[in-house]
Amino acid sequence: MIEVKDIFKKFGDNEVLKGITANFKPGVTSLIIGSSGSGKTTLMKNMVGLHEPNSGKVIYDERDFTSLDTKERIEIRKEIGMLFQGSALFDSMTVERNIRFPLDMFTDQGKGEKLDRVNDVLERVNLAGKNKLFPSELSGGMMKRVGIARAIAMRPKYLFCDEPNSGLDPKSSIMIDELVSEITKEYDITTVIVTHDMNSVMGIGEHILFLHQGEKWWEGSKDEITSTDNKELNEFVFATKLMETLLKKK
């Protein structure tokens, strides 16, 4: 479980996070939603230590990440997988080396064992046999899937995804969403996804956190989200015609 306790974050005078508190449970896909600039990415980066919060704590299964030094953090980092918005694959390496890279760095596994693991996760993301391709030879959706494969190669306990659907067509988006949500259940991972895609919310939104201007404005599940009378949340949810039409049909 990841506990976020009263996180504040400022950039200069710009107070981006104003006291966020939330819990993220294993085996559950949690979504952080909100309009652009509401602080979603900042919250995630504070959780994984790419930014330092001004105050507040992030606790990974009783371990207070915020108070650890670089060396101690690395031990927790090895349990974290992350999928970046632009996939962030190493473009000088093949798909196989990208996925194998953390294994090369941190394990003493033999060649065969590592290759088995690579092929395992590639199969899991439906990219079996693409080992020798370079990132530049992949489509956006394929890159995201390699990103997921790399993130899960070390069997992480925690998985973070920043806008996994951005730049993808609806069909690929759904595929990525379902993949992440299945993996979360399968390996009992604590998964946190940042998104502003309502399709994802309605598809895999077990646990949803709505941020508004740096505050936690609402928390709930996809079944509750359409019936809330929270004004800002409604504006966010019904910003697209699609949602309105779908609800009317219901």
Add this chain to the structure above:
Amino acid sequence: MVFHYFGKYILLIQAVFRKPEKYIIYKNEIFREMVSIGLGSLGIISIISIFIGAVTTVQTAFQLTSDLIPKSIIGGITRDSTILELSPTICSLVLAGKVGSSIASQIGTMRVTEQIDALEIMGINAPGYLILPKILGGVIMIPMLVIVAIALSITGGYLAGTASGAISSAEFIQGLTTDFIPFTLFVAMVKALIFAFIITTVSAYQGYYTDGGAIEVGNSSTKAVVISCIAILISDYVIAQLLL
């Protein structure tokens, strides 16, 4: 302000020299950088050196009009100016353009495409993994390139001097071998080593702290070259003052 950047630079260098996660991976990266910096620059360094030597010889001959001075001195002047100043400094300025811009844009691109964040999240010391092999590659290969440059400059000088009739082959060789001070070679190597460190670290710093997108990567790369060149010239002067 300058102190702020210098402090950031020192902190980055400190992070670079933290203990590597896995030596074998670093070793492979170092070899890759050695090939890329060394072999990759051999062509341009060779061409430049031959011409520098040729021009130095021809111009020295042109300036020595007096019959009282033996012609063999041309060989000695070519040798000394090549070893002490021309080969290490001009090669390093050229390498700042070639190697420096490539390091800055490579690391800068990794920054803006979040590849550096990805390394950090995996628990890898990104400065160490990305920058250490480049520093070592540069510090090993650039002095070697300078040795090659010195040899080719003198060869170029010999060819141009004898071909133009400015000096005979025997006179040139006599000049080369008279009054040679081995210490000048040592100075050349010290310069090459320090310039190599400057080129690789300054460029890596510029790339590492790139913020934004493609335009900023371009800016970082330009800044890397400009700042490296200035730093090379300043330290060239300081080394000359201290060692000579």
